[in-house]
Structure formats: C-alpha cells, structure tokens
Amino acid sequence: MANEETKTLDSTPRRTTRSSSSSLSLSSPQKPSLNPPNPPPPSLPTDLLFSAQPITLDQLLSNLPGRNPQILEVLRLIGPLNSPTQPILLYGGVSTGKTSTILQVFRYLNRPFVYASCRSCYNPRILFESVLNQLLRHRRSRSSGFASSKRCERASEFVDLLRDALLRVLNELKERRGGKGGNGEMVYVIFDNVELIRSWDKSSLILCLLFRLFDILKIPELGLIYISSSTPDAYYSMTGSIGPNAVHFPEYTLNDLHGIFMRNQENPKLYSSFLSVVLKPFSRVTKRVDELATAFESLFRKYCEPLTDLKLFPDERMKRRLFDYIQPHLTASLNETFDVPVRSSSESAKDGDYTKKGSIRKTVGGNDSLAELDFHMSVSAKYLLLSAFLASRNPATLDAALFDSTGGSSSRKRKRKSSQASIDQNDHKAEEILIKGPGTFPLERLLAIFQCITSLSEEALEEEQLQEGKGIENATVGLMSDVLLQLSTLCNANFLCKSGSCPLDGSRRYRSTIDEDFALKVARSINFPLSKYIYRR
Amino acid sequence: MVAAETALAILRTRLSNPTFAHSHLKSSSESNYSKLKFIVSSSIAEACNNSVLLLGPRGSGKVAVAELVLEDLKAEHADEISVIRLNGLLHSDDNCALKEIARQLCLEHRLLFSKMASSDDNSQFMIDMLRECGLAHKTTIFVLDEFDLFTQGKQRLLYSLLDALQTLTSQAVVIGMSCRLDADQLLEKRVRSRFSNRKLLFIPPSADEMQRLIEHLLYLPKDSGLPTKFVTEFNSRLSNIISDKKFKEIVNSISAVDGTISNLLTFLFRAVSYMDVESGFLMMENFKSAELCMQKQPKIDCLQAGASVLDLYILVCMNRLEIKERNSYNFTSIMKEYKAIHDAYKTSDNYAFTVCLRAFEHLLDQELIGFVDSKGHNQSIDFRPVRLLISSRELYEGLKSNPLSPAILLKLFDHESYK
Numbered sequence: 001m002a003n004e005e006t007k008t009l010d011s012t013p014r015r016t017t018r019s020s021s022s023s024l025s026l027s028s029p030q031k032p033s034l035n036p037p038n039p040p041p042p043s044l045p046t047d048l049l050f051s052a053q054p055i056t057l058d059q060l061l062s063n064l065p066g067r068n069p070q071i072l073e074v075l076r077l078i079g080p081l082n083s084p085t086q087p088i089l090l091y092g093g094v095s096t097g098k099t100s101t102i103l104q105v106f107r108y109l110n111r112p113f114v115y116a117s118c119r120s121c122y123n124p125r126i127l128f129e130s131v132l133n134q135l136l137r138h139r140r141s142r143s144s145g146f147a148s149s150k151r152c153e154r155a156s157e158f159v160d161l162l163r164d165a166l167l168r169v170l171n172e173l174k175e176r177r178g179g180k181g182g183n184g185e186m187v188y189v190i191f192d193n194v195e196l197i198r199s200w201d202k203s204s205l206i207l208c209l210l211f212r213l214f215d216i217l218k219i220p221e222l223g224l225i226y227i228s229s230s231t232p233d234a235y236y237s238m239t240g241s242i243g244p245n246a247v248h249f250p251e252y253t254l255n256d257l258h259g260i261f262m263r264n265q266e267n268p269k270l271y272s273s274f275l276s277v278v279l280k281p282f283s284r285v286t287k288r289v290d291e292l293a294t295a296f297e298s299l300f301r302k303y304c305e306p307l308t309d310l311k312l313f314p315d316e317r318m319k320r321r322l323f324d325y326i327q328p329h330l331t332a333s334l335n336e337t338f339d340v341p342v343r344s345s346s347e348s349a350k351d352g353d354y355t356k357k358g359s360i361r362k363t364v365g366g367n368d369s370l371a372e373l374d375f376h377m378s379v380s381a382k383y384l385l386l387s388a389f390l391a392s393r394n395p396a397t398l399d400a401a402l403f404d405s406t407g408g409s410s411s412r413k414r415k416r417k418s419s420q421a422s423i424d425q426n427d428h429k430a431e432e433i434l435i436k437g438p439g440t441f442p443l444e445r446l447l448a449i450f451q452c453i454t455s456l457s458e459e460a461l462e463e464e465q466l467q468e469g470k471g472i473e474n475a476t477v478g479l480m481s482d483v484l485l486q487l488s489t490l491c492n493a494n495f496l497c498k499s500g501s502c503p504l505d506g507s508r509r510y511r512s513t514i515d516e517d518f519a520l521k522v523a524r525s526i527n528f529p530l531s532k533y534i535y536r537r
Numbered sequence: 538m539v540a541a542e543t544a545l546a547i548l549r550t551r552l553s554n555p556t557f558a559h560s561h562l563k564s565s566s567e568s569n570y571s572k573l574k575f576i577v578s579s580s581i582a583e584a585c586n587n588s589v590l591l592l593g594p595r596g597s598g599k600v601a602v603a604e605l606v607l608e609d610l611k612a613e614h615a616d617e618i619s620v621i622r623l624n625g626l627l628h629s630d631d632n633c634a635l636k637e638i639a640r641q642l643c644l645e646h647r648l649l650f651s652k653m654a655s656s657d658d659n660s661q662f663m664i665d666m667l668r669e670c671g672l673a674h675k676t677t678i679f680v681l682d683e684f685d686l687f688t689q690g691k692q693r694l695l696y697s698l699l700d701a702l703q704t705l706t707s708q709a710v711v712i713g714m715s716c717r718l719d720a721d722q723l724l725e726k727r728v729r730s731r732f733s734n735r736k737l738l739f740i741p742p743s744a745d746e747m748q749r750l751i752e753h754l755l756y757l758p759k760d761s762g763l764p765t766k767f768v769t770e771f772n773s774r775l776s777n778i779i780s781d782k783k784f785k786e787i788v789n790s791i792s793a794v795d796g797t798i799s800n801l802l803t804f805l806f807r808a809v810s811y812m813d814v815e816s817g818f819l820m821m822e823n824f825k826s827a828e829l830c831m832q833k834q835p836k837i838d839c840l841q842a843g844a845s846v847l848d849l850y851i852l853v854c855m856n857r858l859e860i861k862e863r864n865s866y867n868f869t870s871i872m873k874e875y876k877a878i879h880d881a882y883k884t885s886d887n888y889a890f891t892v893c894l895r896a897f898e899h900l901l902d903q904e905l906i907g908f909v910d911s912k913g914h915n916q917s918i919d920f921r922p923v924r925l926l927i928s929s930r931e932l933y934e935g936l937k938s939n940p941l942s943p944a945i946l947l948k949l950f951d952h953e954s955y956k
Contacts, residue, residue, distance in 0.1 A: 055778055076810045083546040084553040086806050091835070092841050093903055156627035156637060209626050215600065218623060220554060230904050248833060251843035284846040284941070285892060286899065335889035435918025437867070441758030513917045 003188045026074040046168070048112035048134065049183065050103065052146050060108040065257025065263065067097050073247050074105055077222065081111075081184045087224040091231055098227045099192055101249070104521065109185050112173065117192035124206050128333055129159040131189060135165040140414025155209050163217055185534060195230040207235060251287045254279060261296065269313045274303050277323055281334060291442050306356060307394050381486045382522050383457070385512070386530060387449040389519040392438035392512040394535040396445060402533055403452040440499050440509040443487075450483065455529060539766045541817030544757055545809065551754055552806040555601040558798055561753040562746075563605065569737050573712075574606045576735065580710050581614060586702040588711040588732050590684065592718050593739025596799030599714040602739075603680060609851045618676045619645040625686025631693045638679075640668050663945040664701050671708040684713035688723040695724070699731035709749060709876040724879025743795030747788060750798070751779060754805060755819070767817070774818050783821065787828045794832075804831055838928050839903055846886055846906075849894040849936060850875060853946050855906065855925050865909065868897055884945055894919065894951055
C-alpha cells in the first residue's frame, strides 16, 4: 500500500517534476516550486497538455544547448498540426537529454500527450494502467482507494481498453476543436526507458506489442514515441525487422558541455575560466553531465576559496594563481569523481566537507592508506567480516597451517611452500583466481576462522594488558556472542552474499564481496594483522 | 505556404497508412490481392469453407492486403459476412482467444456477451454460431494475425476452429498470416490434415514495381483542392528527381538492406518529413539525408562521439585480451592489462580502480560490452566474466574516427603481438 501511495504522489506533479529534475542537473534557477501533495491537485490536466506555460521555438532551442539538430529532427518527424506520424524512437546514452528534449518539445508544441516511463511503471500491468489512467483523466486518490480506472493485466485487454480510451479522447478533441482549436486532433503516447522491458517477464511479447501498437490499433491519430538508452539493434530480434524512425542523441561534445555548464552562472567569466581548467581532464574520464555536475560543484567551491569577492572578473595573473591553487585538488578529485556528497542537513554537509577536505589532503600527500572507515560497525562484526574475507581468499587447505596454535611460525612455513611450487602452475592458479573471484565457504569454516582470530587477538590483548598491568577483563567478553545475528546483518548489508548451497551436503555457502582495501581498513581499525594471514602466491 | 502544408499532410497521411500503398497493386490480376479476393469471394458465393495462409516477411503487406480485400467484400456483400480478428500477440492463449471470438461474435450479431462464460461454453457457443450462420448463409471470416504464435501449446483453438469447418453446415473462411514461411509445418498432424494447403507468398516488389509504387505514393492528386499550378509544379519537380540516376541508387541501397514495402514507406516518410515547407517542394537533399539516417550504425556512432578516453582504454584492453585467446576474462583481468599498458608506456591516463569500474559500468550501459552469462547475480561485478559486443573491426573504425582517441591506443591495437 505504501508503495502505491508513493507512486501516486509521484505521479501527481509529474509533468513539472520530470522536467525540473532534468534541468536541475544543469543547476538551473527555473526550479518550479514542487506542488506539495497535500492541497487538492491543481487543475487536472484535462486536456493532457504540458502543465507549464508553452514556450517559443527560440526558448526551446536555447533551453537545451547542444541538442538543436535533434530537436529540429524530432519536430520534423512529429510534423505540423493534425498530420499523422509514424512511430519515432529516440535513442542515446544515459543523460543525453532524451526525455527532457521530448517533454520540452511537447511544451512548445502544446499538443496532448501521455507519458509513461518503464522505470516507474515496473511491470506490464502498471504500465498499461498508467497509460489508461492518464488517458481517462483518472487520478488515484484516497477516495477511489488508490485504484486504477481499469484493471488490466493482459495485453489483449490493454489493447481493447486503449482503443476505447483513445477514441473517446480523440472525439473530445474533435468536439473542442470547434471552440478553441490549436491543440490538434492527435494524441501522442510516450514510452520512456523502453530498454528496461527486456528484463521483465515475457519481455519479448511486451516489446513486440509496444513496437507494433501502431499497426495493431490502426488509429492514424495516434503518435507513438519510444525513448531508449540502448541502440535500436537491441530490439531487432524481438520485434521483427521493422523499426520505428530512429533519432540518435549523441553524447555531448566538449563545446556542448561548456554551453551546458555555463547556463545560469552568476559570474560567467569566472566560471568559464574554471571550466577551461577542469573540463578537459574530466571529459577524458566521463562525458556524462550528471556525473560532471556533481564533481564540478565541489571543485568550483574550492576554486573560489582564495577569492574574496565572487563578483570579480579574473585577469590573467589571477587565473594562473587560481590554477596553481586548484591543480593538486584536480588530480585528487579525478580519482574520486564519483563520490556523491551526502547532504541531508546543513550539519552533515559541513561534516561531509570536513572529511572530504581531510581525505583530499591525505591523497595529495600520497598517503591515502590511512583513510578510515566512515561508518560504524561493531567489533565482532569486524572480526566476522575479516574472517569471511580470509575464508573467501585463502584456499581451505591452508587453514590449518595459517591458524595453528603457534601463530607466528606459520608465515615462514608458507613462504617455503610457495617457493617450492613450480612457477608455471602458480601463474595458472593466479589467473584462475582472477577469473573466479572470491571463493565460497561453508558456515563451519567461517566460524572456525572467526574463533581462531578472535582467540589470537584476545591473547594479544591479554599480553598487552599484562604488560601494562591493567586488568580490564570485560573488554573482550562477548566477541563470540550472537555471531549468527551479526552474520545475517552482514548479509543484509551486502558485505557477504549467500551463494547456492553445496550440491553434496546441501549446506548453505557464503561468499565475501568486499575488496582487499576495505578489508585492510577494517583490520587496521581493530589492530588486526590481516596481511599476515592472506595467502599470496 | 498553405498549399505546401496541405501537401505535406496528404503525403504523411498516405505514408503512415500501409493500405494506401497496397491499393496501388489492386489493379493487376496477378497480385496477391486478386488471388485472395478470388479465394474468399468464391467461398462466399459457393457457401463453402476455406482456409488460406498468407506468408511473407514482416512489412510485406499481408495485413494491408487482407484489410483491402475485406473492405471490398464488405462493400459488395454487406450483410453476408462477419469478420473476427485475432492477433497471436494478444490471443495466443486458447481460453483468451475463445473468449475474444465469443465477444466479437456477440458484437457482430448484437447478442449479449457474458464475461463469466467458461472456455467450454465459449467454444460451444462458437460452434453453434458457426452452424447458425451457415444455415443463414452468412460467412464468418476469421483473420488470424501472427498465425505462428497460435501454434504454440496444444493448438486447441486451431483444432476446434478447423474442426468446426469440416461440417457441411458451417460456412467460414480462416485467413492466417505469418512471417514464418514454415508456419504450416508448425501445425500438429490433426490440425494440418484439416487445413487446406492454400498459401499465398508475399515477396518484395521488383525494381520496376518499386518505381511505380513511389510514383503512386508521392505524386499529388489533381483533385485534392490544391491549386493546380502548385500541383503541376510539384509533380514535375518530383518526376525530375525520380528519374534521376542518383535517386535510383538511393532506392536500390535502401531496398538492398530490406526490400519490403514498409521499409520503403519508412524511408519515404522520413524524406517527406524533411521537406522544407517554405519552398514547398521535395528536394533531392531530403532523400539523401533520409538515406543517411536509415544507414546509421549505432555502435560505431557510440564509439565515435560518445566514448571517453578511459572507455576506449578499457575497450582496447578487452580487445587485447580477446586476441590473446583468453576464453574468459573479467574486470580484474582487464585492470591487470590496463596496468600493464601503463607500466610499459607511462601514459597520462592512469586512473584509480573505482573510476575505471565506473567507466566499465558505462560501457555495460551502452551495451558495447556485456556479461557472458545472464545469471550469476550473487557475484560482484568485477568478477563476472565479460565479453565485447562489438567486433574488433568496429572498434578499430571507432578509434580511428574518434577525435579524442590518443595515438597510443591505435598503436596498441595494431601491435597485438606485443606482449
């Protein structure tokens, strides 16, 4: 139920949110205030038009820099008022402006349309019902029990209902045309994120249906538009050969990116000098606007730090000074481009800033191994995680050698052993490990290793305490307690994963998914000599 | 201006309606249209049962021809036929199909349709209706689109339908349409023996027919209310273009890829939508740019403009691994190769593991690379075996045409034997 509710809330302010979210990534100020869900919905989109004010062609073209050829092509394919169109497919990589382009185009055209995204409508039923609800102007609310206008699960029902709904809408449009006119007698249906359907059940049937909807319905006043982030050839095998008219949205070029980031800047000259420094190196790594935007946001703040007045127009000398200042941060942040700063409240934003600064300082110093865990975990969970890591990485046959009672001597033994083995075989084995990834292990082995390493550390602790002369006994008590509870926690946090049960004895097997860096970090936080126990070839 | 817009609307309406294209082929006696019409109308006249399969690739106009025939027959014998349309995509389930038949029968004969009726009831109802219609000398025509999809499962629907046709009292025609040329081989023995072996094959039009079809589609009619001066001007310009050798080459290259009529329609639609409304006439350039759009190679485009330098590095590493005849490799082995390249050449593009992993995920998104197996969800992404989804030739062309790609990558690509 909660799920359903969020969906409706989600869908009410859709027409504004979708467009604003796409322009948000471009840090635009034209953020329309999101309608709060509590007051009665503003005028229902009775005419299925874009709710905001229509825009002119010039506005449309300037709103989406770098997409002008695509906009013009889409406009041509959709055609003038009241002219039928063949289905259109917009394709291109993620964050190339497909959805915002088509929505803005409809804002400009001011014609009735229906928009359904296969991401939020995650199964056929919801997709069908969402399209029908919009066509029938039905809003799911408390009074209607959050039910859809029509219940429709099968494709055949959908086609019948859709035909009825479309004919009704088209009739209304025709009637209204006598009075107002201007919106045309066509209805357009937009299916977004079509590529996701491929992972649904019976995907080929649904895709085939969607792509052939035009032929099946035989309503010339229906315009179909598909948006997909994968190329049209991904659908050839599922739909038969005939594809819709495809329009390619290529990734932005450097100039386009420059244009996009220059939009709505307070101090264009300063930002332009900033972009001339950062855009080139970053575009070698990624060209996606969303990722670049997050990276640039914090970098620009850094860039401005030495400045006293943000309204200043930088001259050559200052540019160089700023460049020298930003240079070390640049290389550092290139390698952590993708940290999205968490900002739930102002306080945590400060915190995030602080830790980020810290980490940058460290990486600049070339000493990033000191970075600490940024979340809390109980000590026994840490030990359990480490033992799972060891169980996954080390061959089971070596457990006895590594964890015998005389802990220290094991390392020598291991060295001798590896030197004796033939090099060829070692290479082969190393390759195999590289391919196979971490191994699986039964619960018993995990617990045995856990016991070994906790007892080892307890001994160490006791020795320490003896040396220091303090007797805090309860510090190590309870390491063994509720291990199974911790285990399930780790599984849920995705540090461990359950992999299929062993075919012979049927017991469940586990696999650790953490990488070595993370394991070392954890080990450091509890002063555990992990490297001593990792088996290396 | 206004005339040009009306002309554009006329052309677009024609091109987005496949029946218009096929109405041109009505006149010739050899066409599938005349054959199908003969079969159906003779079985109406002789009050007998019949069945026929229309076979041909997608977009060759099976549905359009059947629609034309049915339209004409409806005009000729208004009360004597009722048409039941089923689509394999929608009604491949037997129960669902029977229900749909019952619903359409009720609709045709103004009866009350019960949603609650069981599949048995519906099937009995269908047989009864067929008998009643036969007694009243009314022909029921079943049009089964995507016929091959009805042959999945037990074929109960086809059996009961064709079995009902065996009786003398009934009077029905079954028209099946399929893009599988072996559709009749998919039938069970008991069904096949009840099926007449009439088949109509739809083949792509020849070059001459194509030419005539284009003229039929694009010439403006004299009686459309447009100014006659504009129409003659438009048509004479168009005939210049059509007789141009260059235009014939374009049409040939389009039909070489896919010679069906609907592919031609898509191409012409694109060309027409590029028409400049200001000047109001179709230009040669419109057809040329439409051809360019039809011959896009999405993957190479993706490499050319979309891929960042790091993406290209990863792709080249994968290509090197593939040439080394490693039967399977994953992200960790790619990273090993990547590091090896950097150790050897000291390039400036040395990025951290996580950054590379993100670029790797981008490539997965763009479907330039893909996982070998679809399962294995419980393994982390960097250990799942992957493979290139583009050929090394495509990668080479992409590298050459990408303005950003570093020279070192082409070298690494060329000297595969190195290391």
